Amino acid sequence: MTTINFSNELSELLRGGNVQMDLPVSRLVEKALMRKEGVLTSKGALSVETGKYTGRSPKDKFIVDEPSVHDNIDWGAVNQPIDKEVFASLYKKVIDYLKTKDELFVTNAFAGADPNYRLPIQVVNEYAWHNLFARQLFIRPTEEELETHEAEFTVIAAPNFKADPNVDGTKSETFIIISFEEKVVLIGGTEYAGEMKKSIFSVMNYLLPEQDVLSMHCSANVGEEGDTALFFGLSGTGKTTLSADPNRRLIGDDEHGWSHNGVFNIEGGCYAKTVNLSYEKEPQIWNAIRFGTVLENVYVDEKNGEPDYDNTDLTENTRAAYPIENIPNVIMPNMAGHPSTIIFLTADAFGVLPPISKLTKEQAMYHFLSGYTSKLAGTERGVTEPEATFSTCFGSPFLPLKAARYAEMLGEKIIEHNVNVFLVNTGWSGGPYGVGERMNLPYTRAMIQAALLGELDGVETVTDPIFGLHIPLQCPGVPDEVLQPKQTWDDPEAYDKKAKELARKFQENFKKFSHVSKEIKAAGPVDFTLNASE
Numbered sequence: 001m002t003t004i005n006f007s008n009e010l011s012e013l014l015r016g017g018n019v020q021m022d023l024p025v026s027r028l029v030e031k032a033l034m035r036k037e038g039v040l041t042s043k044g045a046l047s048v049e050t051g052k053y054t055g056r057s058p059k060d061k062f063i064v065d066e067p068s069v070h071d072n073i074d075w076g077a078v079n080q081p082i083d084k085e086v087f088a089s090l091y092k093k094v095i096d097y098l099k100t101k102d103e104l105f106v107t108n109a110f111a112g113a114d115p116n117y118r119l120p121i122q123v124v125n126e127y128a129w130h131n132l133f134a135r136q137l138f139i140r141p142t143e144e145e146l147e148t149h150e151a152e153f154t155v156i157a158a159p160n161f162k163a164d165p166n167v168d169g170t171k172s173e174t175f176i177i178i179s180f181e182e183k184v185v186l187i188g189g190t191e192y193a194g195e196m197k198k199s200i201f202s203v204m205n206y207l208l209p210e211q212d213v214l215s216m217h218c219s220a221n222v223g224e225e226g227d228t229a230l231f232f233g234l235s236g237t238g239k240t241t242l243s244a245d246p247n248r249r250l251i252g253d254d255e256h257g258w259s260h261n262g263v264f265n266i267e268g269g270c271y272a273k274t275v276n277l278s279y280e281k282e283p284q285i286w287n288a289i290r291f292g293t294v295l296e297n298v299y300v301d302e303k304n305g306e307p308d309y310d311n312t313d314l315t316e317n318t319r320a321a322y323p324i325e326n327i328p329n330v331i332m333p334n335m336a337g338h339p340s341t342i343i344f345l346t347a348d349a350f351g352v353l354p355p356i357s358k359l360t361k362e363q364a365m366y367h368f369l370s371g372y373t374s375k376l377a378g379t380e381r382g383v384t385e386p387e388a389t390f391s392t393c394f395g396s397p398f399l400p401l402k403a404a405r406y407a408e409m410l411g412e413k414i415i416e417h418n419v420n421v422f423l424v425n426t427g428w429s430g431g432p433y434g435v436g437e438r439m440n441l442p443y444t445r446a447m448i449q450a451a452l453l454g455e456l457d458g459v460e461t462v463t464d465p466i467f468g469l470h471i472p473l474q475c476p477g478v479p480d481e482v483l484q485p486k487q488t489w490d491d492p493e494a495y496d497k498k499a500k501e502l503a504r505k506f507q508e509n510f511k512k513f514s515h516v517s518k519e520i521k522a523a524g525p526v527d528f529t530l531n532a533s534e
Contacts, residue, residue, distance in 0.1 A: 004088050010154060013124070019104045020128075022146065025135065025292045028105065031128035036101075038129055042305035045320070047298055048129050050191040054297050054315035056198060057174050057190055058397050062087075064179040065278045072206075074402040086169035087177055093168075093184055097161045098126065106330030107265035108149045109138035111200050113334040114264035117213055117257055121200060122151035126158045133193040133294045136323045138200070139268035147367060153183045153203055154277035155196050159231045161188040178202060178400075192319065193296065198398055201255050204266055208399040214258040214409040217395030219243035220251040220265070222336040228263055229452055230256070232394040233345030234373045235317075238426040240272045241441070242345070242448055244284040249331040251325065258339070258413060265334030267358035270327065274298060274318045277309040281441060284390040295320050338417045341452055343424050349374035349388055351428035352499040354485050355478070356447040358461060362523035363419040365411050368393055368512055369403060370506060371522070374427060387504070390509040404515065422451045423469060430488040430499060446477030466499045467525040503527075 012020075023031070029046055040049035063073055065081035073079050098104055105125045112118030113274040120337070125385040141149055162173035174189035176199055185199040201217070208215040219231040228251070231239045240253040250267030253272065272285050274295070279286040289295065289307075296319040299311035309318065324330050344367055346353060359367060371391040392403040399406060414421065424490055426444055430436035450456050461470040462484075474480060477503050481487045490496040503525035 002512060004087075004092050006091065006184065009092065010184075012105060013095050013098060013104075014097060014106065016104065018099075018107055021106050022108055023105065023131070024293050025132065027130050027290065028132040028135065031103070031105070032132060035128055037127055039300060040305065041295065041300055041307050045289050045293040045295050045307075046132065047295040047300045047307065049297055049314060050193070053174065053190040053192045055192060055317045056194055056397070057172075057176065057192075060170065060172055060174040061067065061176040061397075062170075062178070063400060064177060064181070066181040069180045069206075071402050074287065078396055079400055082169060082177060084179075087179055087186070087527060090163065090168050090170075090175065090177070090188075090417050091184070094156060094158050094161050094188055095527060098124070098158055099155070101126060103128070107131050107135045107138075108146060109134065109140060109153060109268070111204055111266050112257060112264065113139060113266070113268075113354065114257065114259060114261065116261070117208060117259060117264070119153060119200075119204065119207065120149055120151050121153045121155065123155045124157070126160060127191070129294060130157055130159070130193055130196070132292075133321050134196055136292065136321050137197050137267055137269040137271060140323075153185070153200070155185040155187065155199060157187040157196055159188065159191040163189055178394055180206065193294070194271065194319070199268070201266065201396045202391060202400055204255070204257070205398055208257050209401060209405055209409065212260070214406065214413060215259070216256050216258060216264070216356045216410075217254070217393070217398060218256055219253045220256050220263050220336070220339075221245055221248040221450065222251060222331055224249050226337055227341070228336045228339040229341040229343065230263070230339045231343050231345055232368070233426075234371070235345075235390055236273060237345040237347045237373055238444070239345060240270060240525075241282055241287070242426075242444065244282065244327060246284065247331065247449075248452075250324065250331045251331055251334050258378060262335060262337040262341060265324070268334075269321060269323045272320045272322075274309050274320050275312060275316050284327055285320070288320075288322045289320050289330075290326065293320055293322040293326070338413075339419055340417070342414070342419050342421045343448060343451065343457055344368065344394070344421070345424050345426055346373045348372075348425045348427035348502075349433040350498050350502045351430065351432045351489075352485055352495060352502055353423070353425040353427070353467065354464065354469055354471045355425050355429065355439060355443065355483060356451065356456075356475065357423050357471050358456065358524065359421040359423055359469070361411070361414055361421075361518045363468070364414060365516070366406060366523040367423055368410055368511070369407050369516070370509060371396065371518075372506065374375070374433070388505060390505075402515075420457075422450070424448060429485065430483065431490075435489070440482075443478045443482060447475050450475050450477075465526070466496075466503050468523065
């Protein structure tokens with residue numbers, strides 16, 4: 001049996017002469033260039049490639065099955081258990097491996113902008129650019145805070161250490177393992193930096209609800225009148241793009257907590273998708289990509305250093321990691337009051353959901369639990385075109401607890417703060433993927449602006465006969481026919497067939513939520529499972 005003292009092993013590693021502690025951004029960029037980990041673009045961003053892993057590896061993610069968490073974790077395909085002895089053996093191997101490196105890079109940071117709920121962390125990296133990524137994505141302590149900083153969780157990332165599944169108990173060479181008792185995230189076999197970010201999010205999704213704080217996979221911003229808005233949606237549905245509004249101040253683009261005091265960002269940076277990025281469509285993100293930014297898997301012209309965001313030879317999951325301060329109208333610290341509006345974003349590959357619809361409280365709970373969208377190409381390995389998928393709470397890959405825990409907390413807060421909830425489709429219109437076209441971004445912006453300003457509150461709506469959604473008949477800045485998805489299709493019968501197909505998928509997926517109330521179950525689409533031949 002493998003018996004080790006985890007904290008002693010880590011302390012010995014961090015006392016090594018190869019450790020570079022809390023290097024500033026400029027030094028980390030220098031180190032990355034000297035080590036040939038990346039190249040500079042014309043604007044000074046550090047461009048890197050992550051090899052064959054250009055997205056998360058969810059099948060290689062584990063949680064150590066420990067007595068203190070065993071009864072709390074929602075074990076299954078998402079939260080796969082791994083034995084503590086197996087973890088201990090792998091941990092020792094990684095530590096011994098890192099001791100042999102010429103240099104190690106360590107950054108101390110926080111997760112959680114609200115001092116009442118923040119988690120002090122440290123990130124240990126084999127690569128300088130990984131440490132730069134961590135420095136930009138997590139919350140950076142002040143010099144005064146750094147003096148008293150004591151990490152409560154440690155991320156150790158060793159991309160060049162590859163596991164042997166036959167020996168190490170993993171499923172492949174790659175592993176992402178969380179130990180809540182030892183307060184460690186162990187990552188190896190993958191260069192994709194997003195694993196560090198999402199692992200700490202998973203940790204916060206376990207710790208925050210224990211403090212009566214709802215952790216959320218969403219972006220958030222606040223208006224001039226102090227009105228806070230949340231944007232839920234999986235990667236690629238537009239959270240980052242749509243929350244970067246020049247008329248509103250950004251709280252954060254991906255991960256938040258909702259406490260009794262209001263909303264706070266869990267991170268200190270943004271991790272924006274850059275595929276087809278242009279100044280005309282997304283000027284704030286375009287301008288945020290400068291010195292200190294990490295560009296992942298973006299093609300860069302060797303002659304002039306210009307990035308080509310339309311080039312997807314490496315992956316469609318091209319990314320930019322930059323500090324949130326690079327966005328001009330960000331609120332600092334990243335905290336605001338209770339939300340008045342919640343928007344669920346979905347990229348509907350079937351092309352049948354309306355561009356915007358108002359949800360009742362019961363419909364809000366139904367669609368939050370459903371978390372429907374299309375898994376977009378490049379976000380995970382092996383996905384080459386959009387696939388219809390349901391991700392509970394719009395973030396099931398990162399939820400260690402049972403979904404009902406998060407859903408019940410959200411439902412209580414919607415009622416307590418009288419929040420308006422909308423479902424917005426940023427996916428396809430006029431037909432399914434391959435036939436229709438992606439929703440016009442200016443139209444989506446106009447609809448969201450109308451929702452945030454209350455301009456849809458008194459607008460007449462029509463109830464969709466299949467999905468039961470309340471669709472506004474008019475919206476400022478949007479042609480009326482665009483609001484009714486069936487009217488955008490050339491063949492109404494084809495629309496009905498595809499809509500019923502999606503309705504059946506909703507019904508089939510929702511069977512796993514047998515414990516919810518009849519009112520919530522009835523808030524979904526009409527049940528066409530008995531007429532599957534339609």
